[in-house]
Amino acid sequence: MLDFFAQLTVNALIAGSVYALAACGMTLSYGLLKILNFAHGHLLMIGAYAFFFAFAELGLGFLASSIWTLGFSLLVTVVLFRIFIQPFLRYSFLLVLVTTLGLGYVFEAVVQLLFGAEVHAYPITRLSTSLQLGPVYFTTVQLIIVCASLLVLPLLAFILHGTRVGRRVRAFSEHSEAAQSLGLSFVRYQYGVLIVSAFLATGAGVLVAFDTNMYPTMGTTYTIKAFASMIVGGMGNLWGTIFGAYFLGFLETFGIGLEIGGVGLPASYKDAFAYVVVLLILLLRPEGVFSPGRRRV
Structure with missing residues (x-):
C-alpha cells in the first residue's frame, strides 16, 4: 500500500509540474499585461506539433528541432499579439478573451487539417528510458519535467521580484505611464512578457508529447488546466x-487512483476535476487561496 501511495505521489508531482509550466505562462500574461489569453494552451499544442514535424517528419536532430520549434512559437506569438490582441486591448478586456478563445478553435482546426484528428506520438528516444527510485518508477522525460518546473519557475519568480529587469517589468504592470515617462519601452515590455509566456507553453508541450502523446484538442485541455490553476491560486x-x-x-x-470500498472513478473523469475546482473556488473564495492583496506577479 505504501508503494502504491508513493507511486501516486510521484505521478501527481509530474502532473502538477506540467500544469505549473503551462499555467505560469498564462498568469504572466494576465498579471503583467491584463491579457487573459484563452489560446495559451493551444501554444502548448502548437509547440508539440511543431517539434513533431521537425523531429519525426523532417528527421532533424533534437537541437535543430528545438530551435525550429522556438522560432515557430515566436512567430505565432508575434502574429497573435499584433493582429488579434493588440488592436483590441484599448477597447475591452472581454473582447480579447473572446478573440483568443475563438482563435484556439481555429488552431485546432488547422492542426486537424494538417496532421489529422488521430493521436500522434514522438519516436522512442532515450527520454523514454524507465528509471526506478525505491518503489517508484518514472521515465527520464518525467524527471526533466519535474526538474524544469522546480528550477525554472522559482528562477522566474526571482527575476521578477529580485532583479532590476524584473522591477522594470512590474513597474509597467503597475504604472505603465510612469514607466514610459522614464524612457522604458512599453512595446518591448509587452513582447518580452508574451515571448516568455509562449516559450513556457512551448516547452511544456514538447515535454508532454515526449511523455505521453499529442492530439489536436490538447490545447483546450491545457487551457482549462492552466485557468483552473490560476483561479485556485488567485x-x-x-x-x-x-x-x-x-x-x-x-x-x-x-x-x-484511490478507491473507497472497492469503488473508484474511471480515468475518463480526470479532466472533470478542473471544472469542479473552478466552480467551488468561484463560489467559496472568488479571489483565490492567495488573495490579490498578497504578492502578485
Missing part, C-alpha cells in the same frame, strides 16, 4: 498559480 499571482497547479495535479491523480 488571478495574477505567480506563486499562487504554482500552488494551484500542483494542487490540481494531486487532486486529479489521487481522485482517480
Whole structure:
C-alpha cells in the first residue's frame, strides 16, 4: 500500500509540474499585461506539433528541432499579439478573451487539417528510458519535467521580484505611464512578457508529447488546466498559480487512483476535476487561496 501511495505521489508531482509550466505562462500574461489569453494552451499544442514535424517528419536532430520549434512559437506569438490582441486591448478586456478563445478553435482546426484528428506520438528516444527510485518508477522525460518546473519557475519568480529587469517589468504592470515617462519601452515590455509566456507553453508541450502523446484538442485541455490553476491560486499571482497547479495535479491523480470500498472513478473523469475546482473556488473564495492583496506577479 505504501508503494502504491508513493507511486501516486510521484505521478501527481509530474502532473502538477506540467500544469505549473503551462499555467505560469498564462498568469504572466494576465498579471503583467491584463491579457487573459484563452489560446495559451493551444501554444502548448502548437509547440508539440511543431517539434513533431521537425523531429519525426523532417528527421532533424533534437537541437535543430528545438530551435525550429522556438522560432515557430515566436512567430505565432508575434502574429497573435499584433493582429488579434493588440488592436483590441484599448477597447475591452472581454473582447480579447473572446478573440483568443475563438482563435484556439481555429488552431485546432488547422492542426486537424494538417496532421489529422488521430493521436500522434514522438519516436522512442532515450527520454523514454524507465528509471526506478525505491518503489517508484518514472521515465527520464518525467524527471526533466519535474526538474524544469522546480528550477525554472522559482528562477522566474526571482527575476521578477529580485532583479532590476524584473522591477522594470512590474513597474509597467503597475504604472505603465510612469514607466514610459522614464524612457522604458512599453512595446518591448509587452513582447518580452508574451515571448516568455509562449516559450513556457512551448516547452511544456514538447515535454508532454515526449511523455505521453499529442492530439489536436490538447490545447483546450491545457487551457482549462492552466485557468483552473490560476483561479485556485488567485488571478495574477505567480506563486499562487504554482500552488494551484500542483494542487490540481494531486487532486486529479489521487481522485482517480484511490478507491473507497472497492469503488473508484474511471480515468475518463480526470479532466472533470478542473471544472469542479473552478466552480467551488468561484463560489467559496472568488479571489483565490492567495488573495490579490498578497504578492502578485
